Amino acid sequence: MSRQPLLQRSAAEWGVRVVLALLLAAIAFFGIARTTAYALREKDLALAHVMAPSDGRITALKAETLLQSGVTADNVRTIERFAVQALRQDPTAVAAASALGIIKQTRGDAAGAQRMLAYAERLSRRHLQTQLWAIEEAVAKGDISQALRHYDIALRTSRQAPDLLFPVLEKSIADPTVRAALVRTLAARPAWSTSFLDHIAGTAPDQAATAELYVALHRIGVEASQGAQAEVIDTLIARGNHDAAWQLYREIRPSARRDRARDPRFALLLDHPTPFDWVPVNGTGISSSIQRNNDAGLFDFVVSSGVGGVVLSQRQLLAPGVYHLKGHSIGIDLPEDARPYWALACGDGEERGNVDVPNSDQAGGFFTGQLIVPADCPVQTLMLVVRPSYKVGGGAGQIDQIELMPAR
Secondary structure (H helix, E strand, O other), X not given: OOOHHHHHHHHHHHHHHHHHHHHHHHHHHHHXXXXXXXXXXXXXXXXXXXXXXXXXXXXXXXXXXXXXXXXXXXXXXXXHHHHHHHHHHOOOOHHHHHHHHHHHHHOXXXXXXXXXXXXXXXXXXXXXHHHHHHHHHHHHOOOHHHHHHHHHHHHHXXXXXXXXXXXXXXXXXXXXXXXXXXXXXXOOOOOXXXXXXXXXXXXXXXXXXXXXXXXXXXXXXXXXXXXXXXHHHHHHHHOOOHHHHHHHHHHHOXXXXXXXXXXXXXXXXXXXXXXXXXXXXXXXXXXXEEEEEOOEEEEEEEEOOOOOEEEXXXXXXXXXXXXXXXXXXXXXXXXXXXXXXXXXXXXOOOEEEEEEOOOOOOHHHEXXXXXXXXXXXXXXXXXXXXXXXXXXXXXXXXXXXXXXXXXX
């Protein structure tokens, strides 16, 4: 039997195998090139596009990158060309749909722009550029609720969104209509709400509006953090807006009264006290704190030898008149000229009267006195001041009760 047909079949088989191998190699090459190009897209987009010119995702990114640099008469056709090409290569390229919609908008094609926006949103709600575009559209129409809906989507789905949108949103809360709509959005407690409420405490240009936002949210059970509330109150006081500061404070401390000192038994143990709360003062040679004491608390201070100054304070908004101060101390044992005293200082820092605190072994540790608020002193600070003591170990003591109220 002749072996020639077998040899011919063998050669044909080898030919098929070679073609298949080359085909598989080509597929692998283009697959690797496509994968490598996509991995390079953020570092070198031009090279990525050369390596995979048919990848719609990369072509769409070309259009989006050009768009972000600004639409001009010179590049508008190029952006459009890349966007159209990308959608032909990959109909799910959301960046291309968004870019093409914006180009249509700049050309006055409102209907076409809306179609592309709707298409882009159907493709993905996570695409930031689409949400930014939707926000602009809603703002242009005066549709605040719709704008905030897209803010919410963007802030929930993009890590970049807070850096872009928080600064815009913090300026907008000065508008009562925007603020009311934002309260409704934050009522759902989106994941970004806490970081936003903390953010505006230190950056919002209108802190009175921030306080009003916090008040409105508090009334529906949504709380800004204790630190954020304290920072806003402190800023408002520093800017002289005591009424707005008190309105927020009164909201978060419903039992607080403006005609007397608050928290007479030091029951509030706060990580972030506001100026309207008791604020322990610490510094070189001064250590003070409010500590738990059975069902209430007490104020404890220790000062080094030769050191004196304010160790405790609380901001007041007392009306002019005579006020009665009484309290109780523990463990104070100092020479007469080194004993602490309570003082009431006006906004300019000038003391307008004081009440000495005797040693705790006198009168069972109880002390009383009077302080007068003059008519030219609308804002005051009640302070515990420690005089320097040169005895070994310095000075120390505790206050577990202090009241300041209108004299009867």
